[in-house]
Amino acid sequence: MYDLTKQDGEIYLFASSGRGINELDAFDAAEVNAGIFALNAVRFSSFVPIGPNGRWRLQSELSYSIDRGNSLPMAYADYSSNSEQVAAALAVGIPKDDTLPGIIMEYADKGNSNDLLEKAITSVESTFKRRKWDLKNIETKSVEIIPENGYACAMVGALYLPYDQLLL
Numbered sequence: 001m002y003d004l005t006k007q008d009g010e011i012y013l014f015a016s017s018g019r020g021i022n023e024l025d026a027f028d029a030a031e032v033n034a035g036i037f038a039l040n041a042v043r044f045s046s047f048v049p050i051g052p053n054g055r056w057r058l059q060s061e062l063s064y065s066i067d068r069g070n071s072l073p074m075a076y077a078d079y080s081s082n083s084e085q086v087a088a089a090l091a092v093g094i095p096k097d098d099t100l101p102g103i104i105m106e107y108a109d110k111g112n113s114n115d116l117l118e119k120a121i122t123s124v125e126s127t128f129k130r131r132k133w134d135l136k137n138i139e140t141k142s143v144e145i146i147p148e149n150g151y152a153c154a155m156v157g158a159l160y161l162p163y164d165q166l167l168l
Contacts, residue, residue: 004073004162009163010056013060013141013157014141014157015142016155017153022150027080035066036159046104072161074157081147085144087110087115087144090142091106094136094139095128103124103127106157116142
């Protein structure tokens with residue numbers, strides 16, 4: 001069992017796209033383009049945990065090689081099509097109170113990334129308002145892609161990298 005409150009780590013935020021001969025091939029291309037070469041994803045709900053030394057750090061650069069069939073938690077959304085533009089967007093709300101977790105909202109669908117990013121940001125703002133939390137800032141990622149001679153996949157994600165389980 002992963003108990004991310006008992007360890008420290010970082011969360012790699014990414015937006016990626018890829019093309020392939022079918023949905024799975026395009027999904028794999030999007031993962032590879034994000035620097036994730038061999039991952040068994042354990043799907044997580046979307047929170048930035050608080051570890052023993054504070055809230056996990058958000059990263060835009062992958063600090064760990066994902067190339068040997070690792071199993072790690074990841075919150076993600078993806079969408080593929082062979083006929084329409086696809087997009088994905090992610091927004092991460094960070095509270096002013098350092099003792100509270102962050103909130104991650106991710107979406108993927110046909111269409112453009114601006115619409116999905118607006119939906120993700122609005123969802124974060126609504127969640128913070130409902131919880132009566134003060135919002136410090138919102139980090140975002142988004143991507144869109146048009147299929148060419150096959151499928152296109154748009155993907156966003158938050159990959160959880162616990163320091164004590166990484167073989168750096």
